[in-house]
Amino acid sequence: MNNNITIYDLAKELSTTASTVSRAFQDHPRISRKMKEKVWSLAKERGFQPNLAASQLRTGKGRVIGVIVPRIGRSFFSLLIESIENVVNEAGYSVLVAQSHELWEKEKQVLQAMMQKVDGLAISLAADTIDYQHFDQAIEKGMPIVFFDRIPLFRHVNSVRIDDYAGAYDAVKHMIDRGCKRIAHLAGPQGISVYQQRQMGYVQALKEAGIPISEQLVYQCGITLEAGTKAAEQILSLPLDERPDAVFSSSDNSAMGLFKSLKNNNIKIPEDIAVVGFGNELFDEFVDPMLSSVDQRNVEMGIEVAKMLLEQMNLPIADRKVKDIVLKPQLIIRKSSEK
Amino acid sequence: MNNNITIYDLAKELSTTASTVSRAFQDHPRISRKMKEKVWSLAKERGFQPNLAASQLRTGKGRVIGVIVPRIGRSFFSLLIESIENVVNEAGYSVLVAQSHELWEKEKQVLQAMMQKVDGLAISLAADTIDYQHFDQAIEKGMPIVFFDRIPLFRHVNSVRIDDYAGAYDAVKHMIDRGCKRIAHLAGPQGISVYQQRQMGYVQALKEAGIPISEQLVYQCGITLEAGTKAAEQILSLPLDERPDAVFSSSDNSAMGLFKSLKNNNIKIPEDIAVVGFGNELFDEFVDPMLSSVDQRNVEMGIEVAKMLLEQMNLPIADRKVKDIVLKPQLIIRKSSEK
DNA sequence: CTGAAAGCGCTAACAA
DNA sequence: TTGTTAGCGCTTTCAG
Numbered sequence: 001m002n003n004n005i006t007i008y009d010l011a012k013e014l015s016t017t018a019s020t021v022s023r024a025f026q027d028h029p030r031i032s033r034k035m036k037e038k039v040w041s042l043a044k045e046r047g048f049q050p051n052l053a054a055s056q057l058r059t060g061k062g063r064v065i066g067v068i069v070p071r072i073g074r075s076f077f078s079l080l081i082e083s084i085e086n087v088v089n090e091a092g093y094s095v096l097v098a099q100s101h102e103l104w105e106k107e108k109q110v111l112q113a114m115m116q117k118v119d120g121l122a123i124s125l126a127a128d129t130i131d132y133q134h135f136d137q138a139i140e141k142g143m144p145i146v147f148f149d150r151i152p153l154f155r156h157v158n159s160v161r162i163d164d165y166a167g168a169y170d171a172v173k174h175m176i177d178r179g180c181k182r183i184a185h186l187a188g189p190q191g192i193s194v195y196q197q198r199q200m201g202y203v204q205a206l207k208e209a210g211i212p213i214s215e216q217l218v219y220q221c222g223i224t225l226e227a228g229t230k231a232a233e234q235i236l237s238l239p240l241d242e243r244p245d246a247v248f249s250s251s252d253n254s255a256m257g258l259f260k261s262l263k264n265n266n267i268k269i270p271e272d273i274a275v276v277g278f279g280n281e282l283f284d285e286f287v288d289p290m291l292s293s294v295d296q297r298n299v300e301m302g303i304e305v306a307k308m309l310l311e312q313m314n315l316p317i318a319d320r321k322v323k324d325i326v327l328k329p330q331l332i333i334r335k336s337s338e339k
Numbered sequence: 340m341n342n343n344i345t346i347y348d349l350a351k352e353l354s355t356t357a358s359t360v361s362r363a364f365q366d367h368p369r370i371s372r373k374m375k376e377k378v379w380s381l382a383k384e385r386g387f388q389p390n391l392a393a394s395q396l397r398t399g400k401g402r403v404i405g406v407i408v409p410r411i412g413r414s415f416f417s418l419l420i421e422s423i424e425n426v427v428n429e430a431g432y433s434v435l436v437a438q439s440h441e442l443w444e445k446e447k448q449v450l451q452a453m454m455q456k457v458d459g460l461a462i463s464l465a466a467d468t469i470d471y472q473h474f475d476q477a478i479e480k481g482m483p484i485v486f487f488d489r490i491p492l493f494r495h496v497n498s499v500r501i502d503d504y505a506g507a508y509d510a511v512k513h514m515i516d517r518g519c520k521r522i523a524h525l526a527g528p529q530g531i532s533v534y535q536q537r538q539m540g541y542v543q544a545l546k547e548a549g550i551p552i553s554e555q556l557v558y559q560c561g562i563t564l565e566a567g568t569k570a571a572e573q574i575l576s577l578p579l580d581e582r583p584d585a586v587f588s589s590s591d592n593s594a595m596g597l598f599k600s601l602k603n604n605n606i607k608i609p610e611d612i613a614v615v616g617f618g619n620e621l622f623d624e625f626v627d628p629m630l631s632s633v634d635q636r637n638v639e640m641g642i643e644v645a646k647m648l649l650e651q652m653n654l655p656i657a658d659r660k661v662k663d664i665v666l667k668p669q670l671i672i673r674k675s676s677e678k
Numbered sequence: 679c680t681g682a683a684a685g686c687g688c689t690a691a692c693a694a
Numbered sequence: 695t696t697g698t699t700a701g702c703g704c705t706t707t708c709a710g
Contacts, residue, residue, distance in 0.1 A: 006687055017697050022689060030695060052455040053401065054687035056392040057702050064435070064456065072424060078417030085411060085438055094452060096403070096435050099424055113433060116391040117403065256625050263627070283622035286595050288602070345703060356681050361705060369679055393703035396686050 005048050014038055025050065065309060066096045066118035068110055070126055070150075075281060076298060077124065080148070083302020084122060091310055093119075100126035108134045115143065120313045122305050125150040127192050144312035144320070148305045149296075153193050158312065160304045160325045164194045167294040167329035168201025171276045172248050174292075174331060176209045178339045180246035180274055184217040186231050186258065188250040195223075198250045198278060217244055221254060228257025235273075236265055245273055246337070252277040252284060252293055259287065259336070274337040289335030297327050344387050353377055364389065404648060405435045405457035407449055409465055409489075414620060415637060416463065419487065422641020423461060430649055432458075439465035447473045459483040459652045461644050464491065466531050483651035483659070487644045488635075492532050497651065499643045499664045503533045506633040506668035507540025510615045511587050513631075513670060515548045517678045519585035519613055523556040525570050525597065527589040534562070537589045537617060556583055560593060567596025574612075575604055584612060585676070591616035591623060591632055598626065598675070613676040628674030636666050 007021040014021070016035070023031045024039035042048075056062035065088055069077040085095045096118055100107035107126045111134050114121060121143060123135075132152050139145055139157075151159040175183055185202045188195030199218070206213050219234065221227040228249065235243060235258075249255035255277030259269065267273055269289055277284065280295035304325050312320055346360040353360070355374070362370045363378035381387075395401035404427055408416040424434045435457055439446035446465045450473050453460060460482060462474075471491050478484055478496075490498040514522055524541045527534030538557070545552050558573065560566040567588065574582060574597075588594035594616030598608065606612055608628055616623065619634035643664050651659050 008687080018688075019690080019698080020696060022687095023696090026689090032695065035695085049451070049455055051396070051687050053392050053395040053399075054702090055689075057390070057396050057687085057704090058689045059702090060392075062392065062456075071421060073414070073418040073421035075412070075414060075417070078414070078420075079412040081417075081436065082410060082412035082438065085436060089437065089449075094435050094437060094456060096433050097420065097424060098428070098433060099421065110428075112388070116388060117401075117433060260625070283625050286599065286622050286626050288627055347703080357704075358682080358706075359680060361703095362680090365705090371679065374679085390703050393686090394705075396688090396703080397705045398686090 005046055006051070007048075010039065010042055010046065010048060014042060061119050062117065063092055064094050064096055064118045065313075066098065066114040066121045068098050068100060068107065068114065068121065068123045070100050070102045070124065072097055072099055076149075076279060076296065079298040080124075080302045080305070083299045084306045087303055087306035088310060093310075100129075102127040104128040104131065111135070111138060115141070118143075120144040120146075120309045122146050122148060122309055124148050125152065125192070127189055130191070142317055144309060146305050146309045146312065148301060150192055150194055156322050158308060158323050160301055160308060160327070161194070162296055162301065162327045162329040164197035164329070165201040165204070167278065167296075167331070168198040168248065168250070169205045170201075170329075170331045171278070171292075171294050172202050172205035173209075174333065175246045175248065175274055175276060175337060176205065176211070178246075178274065178337065180339075181211065182214075182217065182242075182244040183211070183246040183248060184219065184231075184235065184244035186228060186247060186249040186251070186254045187218055187220050188223045188254075190220070195250050202248055216242075223251035223254050225253050225257040228254035228259070229261050230257075232258040232261030232265075236261070236267075243273075246270075247273060247275050249275065249277045252279040252281040252291065255291060255293070256283070256287070259291065269336050270339055274339065276331075276337050280332055284332075284334065292334045292337040293332055295330040295332050297329060300327055344385055345390070346387075349378060349381055349385065349387060353381060400458050401456065402431055403433050403435055403457045404652075405437065405453040405460045407437050407439060407446065407453065407460065407462045409439050409441045409463065411436060411438055415488075415618060415635065418637040419463075419641045419644070422638045423645045426642055426645035427649060432649075439468075441466040443467040443470065450474070450477060454480070454482065457482075459485075459648045461485050461487060461648055463487050464489040464531070466528055469530070481656055483648060485644050485648045485651065487640060489531055489533055495661050497647060497662050499640055499647060499666070500533070501635055501640065501666045501668040503536035503668070504540040504543070506617065506635075506670070507537040507587065507589070508544045509540075509668075509670045510617070510631075510633050511541050511544035512548075513672065514585045514587065514613055514615060514676060515544065515550070517585075517613065517676065519678075520550065521553075521556065521581075521583040522550070522585040522587060523558065523570075523574065523583035525558050525560050525567060525586065525588035525590070525593045527562045527593075529559070534589050541587055555581075562590035562593050564592050564596040567593035567598070568600050569596075571597040571600030571604075575600070575606075582612070585609075586612060586614050588614065588616045591618040591620040591630065594630060594632070595622070595626070598630065608675050609678055613678065615670075615676050619671055623671075623673065631673045631676040632671055634669040634671050636668060639666055 007018045011018045011021045024036045098110035147159040187199045219231040221231045277293040280293040284291040350357045350360045363375045437449035485497040487499045526538045558570040560570045616632040619632040623630040
């Protein structure tokens with residue numbers, strides 16, 4: 001804050017000029033080793049901290065990246081932020097966070113605010129977002145952006161995600177292999193890319209196994225605990241011979257709601273109904289029986305996002321190539337789907 | 340980023356000067372309404388965004404606050420960050436986050452980096468931190484700091500926390516009221532203020548009830564799942580008549596480890612051993628029986644932290660008064676401790 | 679109520 | 695290899 005000492009002070013003390021001191025800090029090749037060492041050691045001695053605002057005003061760079069997510073407190077996003085921070089911090093960057101609260105308007109607003117403050121952005125879309133103009137404008141202005149997990153569909157943008165389709169496919173295939181015949185699906189909001197993909201993976205697995213897709217076994221129910229509870233009620237109200245013998249949920253939260261309701265109604269998991277969720281949340285191992293789930297590889301995803309963003313930022317605009325990294329999710333089989 | 344339009348451009352177009360435009364944006368009292376409105380409407384029309392770096396260079400303020408926590412991904416901290424962001428965002432601030440990884444060195448390092456970038460700081464201490472000089476220096480430089488949850492002990496600093504002592508006391512009292520006689524405690528790292536307080540609350544409740552404190556029922560075991568598992572093993576290895584009939588854990592994670600081990604060994608919860616945790620994590624309601632726990636009031640805490648910080652930042656240094664807000668935690672009683 | 683002018687601390691073209 | 699100089703865009707005293 002009130003850091004008084006400047007490169008001028010250092011320069012004076014070394015009987016040189018501000019430019020030389022400035023260049024010394026940048027390890028400029030045309031400054032002598034000797035000079036650099038004198039500058040560095042004096043700086044350390046005096047506890048000098050370069051004024052970032054001044055540097056940012058000159059260069060447009062402030063060593064900060066921004067992360068925009070729907071909600072920071074959701075474990076998936078907080079783990080991603082953690083992972084991103086770990087990587088970019090190593091490279092001398094700080095992380096600015098903002099929340100869209102799943103709202104397109106809010107997303108535009110925080111994007112605007114971030115534009116002034118960051119050198120690059122990592123973004124996971126709001127559920128609400130259907131229009132990408134705000135991002136187009138940002139990209140046009142030269143802002144490096146990497147989308148992750150929830151990415152704009154049909155767009156040529158930098159992105160890191162898992163193969164949600166394959167994750168869902170594997171989960172459903174696993175249940176089929178275990179002998180399940182009637183597999184229900186708790187689908188998430190179809191406006192969000194990842195949930196759409198998961199539903200498609202579910203459908204494909206059934207198709208390949210020659211199991212007819214039944215509309216009434218696909219519950220468009222959202223991804224909350226309550227959504228899962230409601231779905232369970234509907235399932236329990238079905239005639240016994242129409243009841244599913246397995247459920248693949250697009251989120252662990254809704255899986256949990258279902259799970260609890262089924263147990264409360266003395267349905268045995270996995271014997272009567274097998275359950276597989278998506279997200280591999282911590283609590284999956286706490287419940288009884290432990291919940292099978294698809295791991296989203298949060299840590300790796302964060303690392304890839306950070307690496308891609310750093311790479312983009314350090315490349316001249318002309319050399320930047322749009323990249324799309326797709327990680328393979330991993331099905332974690334636990335008791336809830338073992339037959 | 341490449342935002343070309345400046346207040347000079349606006350000034351020219353309105354045949355006035357930069358000073359007037361600048362003042363108009365600050366809603367300066369000595370600028371005419373008419374002028375202000377002309378400036379504001381033109382600014383909106385042109386999509387003008389003031390250059391924050393320039394303003395920060397001049398004023399030293401950049402409309403950013405920093406949050407330093409041990410780990411972002413832990414649900415307690417991520418919920419707090421979420422809550423803080425919600426409040427300060429309303430006031431036009433962004434949030435910079437950094438992690439100490441429980442290390443004193445790292446904490447000092449990120450503090451340094453933040454000093455250059457933020458107008459105020461919210462901090463929860465690393466487990467490792469025993470020396471507060473780095474904070475003293477920051478405060479001397481005029482940086483407003485609010486500590487939360489894990490605060491420096493015996494220091495006159497701004498802080499927001501819950502009454503961990505009372506939370507623990509209430510939890511243990513509740514078990515005593517339910518008829519428990521031998522109550523064990525999974526204690527957390529005693530170097531961290533909150534865990535120390537929780538242990539003291541535990542001790543006090545026993546004392547008041549005339550129950551002797553037995554050293555071997557206090558497990559100094561850490562706050563991870565594994566720690567809880569280990570503690571369970573030790574408990575199970577006790578002769579039957581020395582086994583506790585209740586356990587108060589200083590964290591939900593270690594409670595969970597204990598919980599699972601006890602169940603695996605056919606100990607009935609709460610009949611054989613009642614369990615109460617601390618933290619009121621989401622998963623407490625997912626497990627069977629549901630886990631009683633002490634709620635830390637994350638949302639309120641975040642709100643208070645943000646409000647206190649905003650208040651401090653907007654007060655001239657001379658008028659700032661050190662405050663300490665203590666929230667009352669709430670015991671949430673669930674099946675795991677009902678007898 | 680508005681304008682002129684200086685300067686926040688750093689960087690980088692240009693010059694030596 | 696180093697120095698000179700101008701200026702990034704904004705704020706703010708001082709002067710009308």
